[in-house]
Every structure is written in structure tokens, then in C-alpha cells.
Amino acid sequence: xxxxxxxxxxxxxxxxxxxxxxxxxxxxxxxxxxxxxxxxxxxxxxxxxxxxxxxxxxxxxxxxxxxxxxxxxxxxxxxxxxxxxxxxxxxxxxxxxxxxxxxxxxxxxxxxxxxxxxxxxxxxxxxxxxxxxxxxxxxxxxxxxxxxxxxxxxxxxxxxxxxxxxxxxxxxxxxxxxxxxxxxxxxxxxxxxxxxxxxxxxxxxxxxxxxxxxxxxxxxxxxxxxxxxxxxxxxxxxx
Amino acid sequence: xxxxxxxxxxxxxxxxxxxxxxxxxxxxxxxxxxxxxxxxxxxxxxxxxxxxxxxxxxxxxxxxxxxxxxxxxxxxxxxxxxxxxxxxxxxxxxxxxxxxxxxxxxxxxxxxxxxxxxxxxxxxxxxxxxxxxxxxxxxxxxxxxxxxxxxxxxxxxxxxxxxxxxxxxxxxxxxxxxxxxxxxxxxxxxxxxxxxxxxxxxxxxxxxxxxxxxxxxxxxxxxxxxxxxxxxxxxxxxxxxxxxxxxxxxxxxxxxxxxxxxxxxxxxxxxxxxxxxxxxxxxxxxxxxxxxxxxxxxxxxxxxxxxxxxxxxxxxxxxxxxxxxxxxxxxxxxxxxxxxxxxxxxxxxxxxxxxxxxxxxxxxxxxxxxxxxxxxxxxxxxxxxxxxxxxxxxxxxxxxx
Numbered sequence: 098x099x100x101x102x103x104x105x106x107x108x109x110x111x112x113x114x115x116x117x118x119x120x121x122x123x124x125x126x127x128x129x130x131x132x133x134x135x136x137x138x139x140x141x142x143x144x145x146x147x148x149x150x151x152x153x154x155x156x157x158x159x160x161x162x163x164x165x166x167x168x169x170x171x172x173x174x175x176x177x178x179x180x181x182x183x184x185x186x187x188x189x190x191x192x193x194x195x196x197x198x199x200x201x202x203x204x205x206x207x208x209x210x211x212x213x214x215x216x217x218x219x220x221x222x223x224x225x226x227x228x229x230x231x232x233x234x235x236x237x238x239x240x241x242x243x244x245x246x247x248x249x250x251x252x253x254x255x256x257x258x259x260x261x262x263x264x265x266x267x268x269x270x271x272x273x274x275x276x277x278x279x280x281x282x283x284x285x286x287x288x289x290x291x292x293x294x295x296x297x298x299x300x301x302x303x304x305x306x307x308x309x310x311x312x313x314x315x316x317x318x319x320x321x322x323x324x325x326x327x328x329x330x331x332x333x334x335x336x
Numbered sequence: 337x338x339x340x341x342x343x344x345x346x347x348x349x350x351x352x353x354x355x356x357x358x359x360x361x362x363x364x365x366x367x368x369x370x371x372x373x374x375x376x377x378x379x380x381x382x383x384x385x386x387x388x389x390x391x392x393x394x395x396x397x398x399x400x401x402x403x404x405x406x407x408x409x410x411x412x413x414x415x416x417x418x419x420x421x422x423x424x425x426x427x428x429x430x431x432x433x434x435x436x437x438x439x440x441x442x443x444x445x446x447x448x449x450x451x452x453x454x455x456x457x458x459x460x461x462x463x464x465x466x467x468x469x470x471x472x473x474x475x476x477x478x479x480x481x482x483x484x485x486x487x488x489x490x491x492x493x494x495x496x497x498x499x500x501x502x503x504x505x506x507x508x509x510x511x512x513x514x515x516x517x518x519x520x521x522x523x524x525x526x527x528x529x530x531x532x533x534x535x536x537x538x539x540x541x542x543x544x545x546x547x548x549x550x551x552x553x554x555x556x557x558x559x560x561x562x563x564x565x566x567x568x569x570x571x572x573x574x575x576x577x578x579x580x581x582x583x584x585x586x587x588x589x590x591x592x593x594x595x596x597x598x599x600x601x602x603x604x605x606x607x608x609x610x611x612x613x614x615x616x617x618x619x620x621x622x623x624x625x626x627x628x629x630x631x632x633x634x635x636x637x638x639x640x641x642x643x644x645x646x647x648x649x650x651x652x653x654x655x656x657x658x659x660x661x662x663x664x665x666x667x668x669x670x671x672x673x674x675x676x677x678x679x680x681x682x683x684x685x686x687x688x689x690x691x692x693x694x695x696x697x698x699x700x701x702x703x704x705x706x707x708x709x710x711x712x713x714x715x716x717x718x719x720x721x722x723x724x725x726x727x728x729x730x731x732x733x734x735x736x737x
């Protein structure tokens with residue numbers, strides 16, 4: 098899968114990426130020619146008002162969607178030419194997702210939630226359990242492994258979601274408004290966890306947010322407006 | 337992966353226990369009906385076949401009138417003792433020719449009474465009906481000719497009227513006639529039509545005519561052919577003789593009918609088989625309806641779990657893996673239904689066969705077929721909802737509330 102990987106190619110690269118929903122006069126240009134490159138180890142915040150195209154860009158980067166025109170390369174692979182199943186395999190092997198609404202399976206324990214992506218990789222149960230418990234330890238949820246989602250607080254649920262995203266050692270952690278459903282104190286704790294994972298374990302983080310103080314944890318902020326990149330500036334690392 | 341899917345299906349079913357049960361009810365009823373029908377049908381057929389063997393294969397009987405759909409049998413002239421005597425003297429290759437005249441009469445012994453079938457006949461009846469005596473003797477020549485009221489009773493009559501007392505030599509009142517019990521029949525049990533054959537009292541025909549019936553009609557003539565003789569040939573002989581005696585002109589239709597008991601039983605077996613098949617088909621339709629029920633609930637389940645499917649797809653579940661998961665869930669559901677249905681059907685069949693006094697025969701083939709069929713129902717009706725789940729767009733699915 099990495100055979101056509103180009104030397105020194107960025108991890109994530111959008112070239113004149115366009116996404117149009119609908120057709121004719123009713124067509125909506127969610128992305129209108131976006132150029133963007135994100136390298137390994139970066140911590141990027143994607144910002145912008147609603148309807149600016151940031152979610153569409155995130156879906157394309159996450160290989161959940163493909164651009165109508167232009168190109169998206171992930172690890173040098175032209176994702177637009179892949180089949181649905183091939184994109185699923187990219188997600189399975191290289192991407193971890195964290196959502197605003199946590200999206201844990203109901204009536205399922207924390208450790209079972211974290212094991213889920215490993216099940217689809219066909220890993221043996223004992224190995225799966227070991228890795229899942231390790232990931233829960235990394236997000237600071239020791240002792241909560243066998244609680245179901247409804248028995249955990251919002252912050253704890255998001256920690257489980259992060260553990261689920263990093264248990265596969267992904268190349269990129271994609272976080273879509275990860276603190277949108279959390280209070281300020283918990284938000285800060287979650288962001289510190291994400292920043293630590295980026296700094297200490299070198300996980301590339303791409304995060305969509307509309308809150309400036311959350312974006313401040315990233316080292317680079319990309320601002321979208323009307324389907325285009327309005328600004329792309331490095332930030333000082335948060336203390 | 338398949339093991340994971342089965343484990344997951346089991347969890348999902350457990351978490352929705354009541355709904356899962358209601359979902360599979362259709363399959364349960366369908367399978368139970370198929371199993372019960374076929375098992376009861378097999379038992380009945382076995383019983384009738386056994387009865388056929390007991391009857392011997394050489395019994396014929398003649399009745400006035402024609403039988404069959406749309407035929408009135410009441411206005412035909414009855415037989416009389418002269419017909420019987422003619423058959424007795426002129427038929428070749430027969431072991432016995434027995435007249436049978438019957439009436440339902442109240443019999444009384446001391447304080448006990450019972451309404452039973454009283455049969456007027458002669459000693460040939462023991463040959464044609466394959467009756468043995470448990471005690472006492474057959475009718476004497478004098479009793480038959482003189483019309484003396486002597487009677488032979490069946491085991492049910494003995495049990496109800498005499499209890500444990502010895503009935504031989506006692507006086508029994510049959511209708512208005514007092515008669516001495518001279519014999520006791522061996523038990524025969526139920527006939528294939530469910531009648532208690534032991535609930536009977538035999539009288540010499542002449543006594544029956546004079547004292548009970550008040551006429552000289554013979555309702556049925558039983559003919560037992562010799563072993564190794566073709567019953568069809570005997571049947572033709574009986575028909576020719578009776579046509580002659582009843583003055584039926586050539587070309588006119590018989591106003592009586594002669595039947596071979598073997599054919600009759602075979603017809604019954606045939607009817608049972610057709611009926612079993614028919615009911616089986618009805619049961620199969622209910623299995624189909626059960627399948628549609630499963631499809632309906634699986635579709636609801638897919639809609640309800642859209643978000644869950646979105647999560648699975650986003651974190652790396654292939655379409656085929658989601659398809660497998662939902663398909664396995666449908667199959668596990670319907671197999672579970674099939675299993676309960678098989679047990680229920682066998683239980684139902686056991687109760688019914690015991691009640692009907694027919695053997696309880698489990699046919700492993702039909703059990704396997706029912707099991708396989710319920711799996712098939714799961715695959716067929718689970719495929720469409722599973723296809724829908726697997727085809728969901730993960731972005732849309734994740735947004736679903």
C-alpha cells in the first residue's frame with residue numbers, strides 16, 4: 098500500500114481539492130480548490146465558521162469522502178482512485194477518529210469499545226485485550242475498564258474514544274470538535290491528553306474546532322472560509 | 337471473524353430479549369407446525385398400516401347402496417339372510433361369510449347399564465373379524481337356528497357392567513331381552529377410526545332380528561377370502577351373485593357396493609398422506625410469514641443502529657464484515673426460532689399421538705430439513721437488511737440521531 102509513496106511526501110496533501118454537492122444552479126461548493134499539506138508529527142487545528150468547508154475537508158482527509166475534483170493524497174496514495182473498501186482499509190490501518198459526540202457503543206464496556214478496531218483487524222482476543230488495556234492506561238482510565246458508557250462521565254467517555262483511536266497506533270488522529278460536548282475544565286484535560294500524545298508519542302493530530310482557546314493547543318492553525326483556506330499560520334506551542 | 341459475529345449476535349439478541357422472542361415467534365410457529373404435522377401424520381400412517389396387517393389382506397364387505405360423493409345410500413333395499421346363505425353356498429375360495437346387523441341398544445346387568453353396539457351375526461363373524469374368545473364358547477347351532485337369546489360380550493362391556501366378576505353364565509338384559517352370557521371376546525382396542533371395538537355385544541342374527549331389530553335386514557355382509565386367493569376375483573363373484581339376486585338388469589348400476597378392506601385402508605393412508613402434505617404446505621407458508629417478520633425487525637434494527645454501523649465503518653469495518661454481522665444475527669435469530677419450534681412441535685406431536693393412541697415416531701430427516709429451512713429463512717430475509725446496513729455512508733450514519 099505504500100509502494101508508490103514518494104520520497105519526503107507530506108502525510109496529508111490536498112491539491113486544488115473541490116467538493117460539490119448537488120448539480121446545476123442548486124449546486125453547493127463545499128470546497129472550492131483547497132491546497133493543503135500536513136507533515137508527520139504535526140498538531141493542526143482546522144478552524145472556521147459553520148459552512149466554511151472544514152468538516153468536508155476533515156471527511157476527505159479521513160478517507161470517508163473523496164473530492165469531486167482535484168486530488169487528495171494520503172501517504173502519497175491518491176485516495177480518490179481507491180474503492181470504498183480500499184479506503185476502509187486505509188482508515189483501519191492508519192487513521193484514528195475522535196468525534197464530538199464520543200460515539201461509543203451503548204451498553205458496551207470501555208475495554209470492549211477500545212477493542213473494536215482490533216476485532217476488524219482480526220487480532221486474537223488475548224492480544225486485543227492486552228493492547229486495549231494498555232491504551233486505556235495511556236488515557237488515564239485505569240480502574241474504569243469494565244464500566245459501560247452510561248457509567249462514565251463525558252470526559253471519561255471521550256478518553257475511551259481517544260483510547261479507541263490510538264489503540265491501533267495510527268499515523269493520524271482525526272478529532273472533530275473533540276471538546277464540543279464538554280465543560281471547560283474537562284476540555285482542558287482532554288486537550289492536554291491530546292497534546293501529550295502528539296508531543297510524547299509523535300502522533301499526528303488534525304483537529305477541527307471553532308474555539309480559539311482549544312485551537313491554541315495546536316502548533317498550526319488553518320482557517321477556512323467559504324470553501325477555501327483563508328489563513329494557515331504556525332502557533333506558539335501552548336504552555 | 338465469524339465467531340466474533342456470532343458472539344455479537346448473541347449479545348444483541350440478549351439485550352433485546354423480548355423483541356427477539358416476538359421476532360422469532362413466526363418461525364417458531366411455522367417450524368412447530370411442520371414438525372407436529374409430519375410427526376403426527378407419520379404416526380397415523382404407521383398405525384393404519386399396522387391395522388392393515390392385523391386385518392389380514394383378504395377381507396371384503398358388501399353394503400346396500402352406493403357410497404361416495406353425492407350418493408344417497410339409504411333408499412337401497414337391504415340384504416337379508418337369504419342373500420347371506422346364497423353367498424355362503426355359492427362362493428368358491430372363501431373361508432367365511434358373516435352377516436352383520438347392528439343397533440345401538442342399552443344393556444343392563446343388575447344396577448349397571450351401558451349403551452353399546454349390539455351385533456346380530458353368526459360364528460363366521462369370528463373368522464372375518466379375526467376375533468378370539470377369552471372365555472366361554474361360540475354360538476351353538478341350536479342357538480343360531482332357534483334364535484335363542486345367548487350373547488357374547490366385548491371386554492369394555494364386561495369391565496363396565498361386571499367389573500371383576502365372571503360374566504359367563506350371568507343373565508344380561510339387552511334392550512327388552514334377557515340373555516345368557518356364553519362367551520367373552522379377547523380385547524382388540526381402538527380401530528383406526530378411533531372406535532372402541534371392545535364396546536360390543538354379539539347375538540345370533542335370528543334372535544337379533546326377532547327381539548331387537550323387529551325386521552330381517554342385514555346391513556353388511558363380511559366375506560373372508562382364502563389365503564392366496566385374489567380378492568379382486570372374489571369381489572367380482574360377489575357382485576355377480578348379488579346383481580342376480582337383486583334382479584339388476586345388465587347395464588344398470590349396482591344398488592350395493594362391495595369393497596376390499598385392503599383398498600379402503602390404502603385409501604385412508606393415501607388421504608392421510610395428502611392431508612399431511614397439505615398441512616405441511618400451510619405450515620411452510622407460516623414459516624415464510626415468519627421470515628418476513630424477521631426481515632421487518634432486522635430493518636428496524638438497522639435503522640436504530642445506524643450510528644453504531646457508522647462507527648464500525650469509520651474505524652475500519654469492511655462492507656462485507658458489516659454484512660456478515662447482520663446476516664449472522666438474522667440467521668442466529670431464525671435458527672433459535674427453528675430450535676424452539678422443533679422442540680415445541682415434537683412436544684405437540686407427542687401429546688397428540690399419545691391422545692390418539694398412535695405411535696410417536698420422530699423423523700430425523702424432517703427435523704434436519706426444518707432446521708436447515710429456518711437457517712435458509714434467516715439468510716434470505718436477513719440479506720436485504722444486512723445489504724442496507726453494509727451500504728450505509730459512514731458520514732451520514734455518524735450524523736444520524
